[in-house]
Amino acid sequence: MRWELSAEQEMFRDSFRDWLAAHAATPAIRQWLSDGDVSLFEARLAADSWLGVGFGEDLGGQGGGLLELALAAEQLGYAAAPGSWLAAVLAVPALTPDISAEVLDRGEIAVLAVPAGHPPDAPDEPGSVRWAQGGLQGMVPAVLGAGRAARLVVPVWADGVVTLFLVEVGQGVSRRERTLVDRTRSAADVTFTGAPGQRLDVDGGEVLADAALRAAVLVAADSLGAAAKMLELAVAYSKQRTQFGVPIGSFQAVKHAAATMLVAVEASRSIAYFAAASVEQGRPECDLHAATAKAQVTAAAERAADTALTLHGAIGYTWEHDLQLYYKRAKLNAQLYGNPEVWNERLASGLPLVPAG
Numbered sequence: 001m002r003w004e005l006s007a008e009q010e011m012f013r014d015s016f017r018d019w020l021a022a023h024a025a026t027p028a029i030r031q032w033l034s035d036g037d038v039s040l041f042e043a044r045l046a047a048d049s050w051l052g053v054g055f056g057e058d059l060g061g062q063g064g065g066l067l068e069l070a071l072a073a074e075q076l077g078y079a080a081a082p083g084s085w086l087a088a089v090l091a092v093p094a095l096t097p098d099i100s101a102e103v104l105d106r107g108e109i110a111v112l113a114v115p116a117g118h119p120p121d122a123p124d125e126p127g128s129v130r131w132a133q134g135g136l137q138g139m140v141p142a143v144l145g146a147g148r149a150a151r152l153v154v155p156v157w158a159d160g161v162v163t164l165f166l167v168e169v170g171q172g173v174s175r176r177e178r179t180l181v182d183r184t185r186s187a188a189d190v191t192f193t194g195a196p197g198q199r200l201d202v203d204g205g206e207v208l209a210d211a212a213l214r215a216a217v218l219v220a221a222d223s224l225g226a227a228a229k230m231l232e233l234a235v236a237y238s239k240q241r242t243q244f245g246v247p248i249g250s251f252q253a254v255k256h257a258a259a260t261m262l263v264a265v266e267a268s269r270s271i272a273y274f275a276a277a278s279v280e281q282g283r284p285e286c287d288l289h290a291a292t293a294k295a296q297v298t299a300a301a302e303r304a305a306d307t308a309l310t311l312h313g314a315i316g317y318t319w320e321h322d323l324q325l326y327y328k329r330a331k332l333n334a335q336l337y338g339n340p341e342v343w344n345e346r347l348a349s350g351l352p353l354v355p356a357g
Contacts, residue, residue: 005071005273012064013071016050020079023048026322029082033183038082039148045085046107055092060101066214070221070276077225077333080325082184084145086218087111090120091153093214094164094200094207099151110151110166112211116144116187119338119346120211131156135172135194136165144336146188147177154197155204162204165197172196182332184325213279213287215337216294221272223301223333224265226326230301230308231261233323237312248311257311261304268297288350295343301330 005013023044032038045051054069055061069089076085091112092100102108113129114120129138136154146152152167167173172195175188235258238249248254275293278286305327309316316323334340 009068009071012053012068013075016053016072016075017078019048019050020075020081024079024081026080026325029080029184029325032082041081042083042085042109042148043107045083046105049105051085051088051107052104054089055100055104059092059095059097060104066217066280067273067276069214070217070272073218073221074225074228074272077222077326077329078229080184080226080229080322080329084109084111084148084186086185086215086222087143087145087149089218090211090215091151093210094153094202095166096200099166103151108150109145109148110153111143111145111149113140113143113146113152113154113167113190114208114211115140116142116336117338119342120215121205121208122212122338129154129156129192130158131163131165131197133194134196136167136192136197137194139189139191141189142178142187143190144185144187146190147175147186152190153200154192155208162208164200164202164204164207166200167192167195167197180332182328184329185332212337213290216290216343217272217276217279219333219336220268220275220293220297223298223330224268224272226330226333227261227268227301227304228265230304230323230326230330231258231265233326234258234261234308234311237316254311257307261307264300264304268300272297285350288347291343291347291350294338295340295347298330298334298336299340302334305330 024041032041049062052061053072054064054066056063088103088109088111091110092103095103095110099110103110112120129136129140150169152169154165154167155162156165172193174191178187178189180187238254238258239247241248271293275289278289308323309327312321312323315321317327318324
């Protein structure tokens with residue numbers, strides 16, 4: 001099945017791609033990463049209203065839904081754009097309208113304080129953060145985007161029930177940055193020592209379950225964009241590099257490798273778009289569709305990264321070459337919010353058993 005976008009969705013996708021090309025070109029990204037500061041890009045993303053796409057006006061957004069967010073994630077992956085966009089997007093549904101408007105309009109980032117290596121509804125150690133004596137106590141490891149966040153949405157598990165608290169980064173909150181191979185994203189361990197928090201009037205379990213599905217779809221879409229870019233880079237390089245006096249792109253093995261990447265990218269695009277629409281519409285099997293997207297698309301992007309690196313040779317992993325940005329991004333995406341094995345297990349557990357024969 002090939003998924004067809006509407007004219008409006010295609011216009012949004014192309015407009016956002018053009019904006020990223022103008023404001024997040026690779027030389028600028030390299031400079032931001034070298035300086036360790038991507039705040040200018042994040043501020044521009046909010047100022048030009050791109051951060052509000054995918055959320056209703058009641059939350060301070062620009063309209064659209066999860067499919068539009070997936071289109072945005074795909075373009076961010078295609079550009080290897082840095083920042084805390086994903087972590088902020090996952091936190092917004094838990095926020096009150098006034099706070100979400102500050103996040104979407106002014107870029108005052110709030111992130112969901114869950115371990116980046118696990119699905120949001122399956123934290124590393126339930127009970128590792130607790131509410132005691134009027135404040136939060138405990139630690140959450142490897143929170144995506146926490147190093148630059150102004151607010152944190154913190155799950156507190158007790159007796160199988162999760163309550164969400166909104167915490168201002170300041171008193172009682174300390175952060176220790178993690179070093180990631182993919183420098184376009186960041187993570188930090190967050191420790192709470194009596195941090196004051198506002199109890200959010202939402203069903204914490206529902207919010208985290210929805211965040212898990214949205215994370216699966218959006219990480220898959222980001223991997224799709226990265227894979228598409230790596231395919232372009234590999235094809236372009238195979239036309240330039242020569243062996244035995246001819247471009248390596250003329251070799252049958254290279255053609256087959258590129259064709260395999262192309263098939264994977266096109267299949268991944270339909271999977272990711274369909275999963276986004278299914279989750280947005282609340283279809284009966286949307287959890288299976290999201291699990292399929294996270295498991296299959298991120299794994300396919302990992303394979304595409306390995307193939308692209310093979311076609312480039314060692315130069316593809318050097319800082320001077322663009323491929324390394326996408327290679328590292330695809331590798332992190334496969335582990336982000338649960339690796340393919342975790343999501344394949346969820347997929348398998350949700351499928352009915354069919355008798356043999």
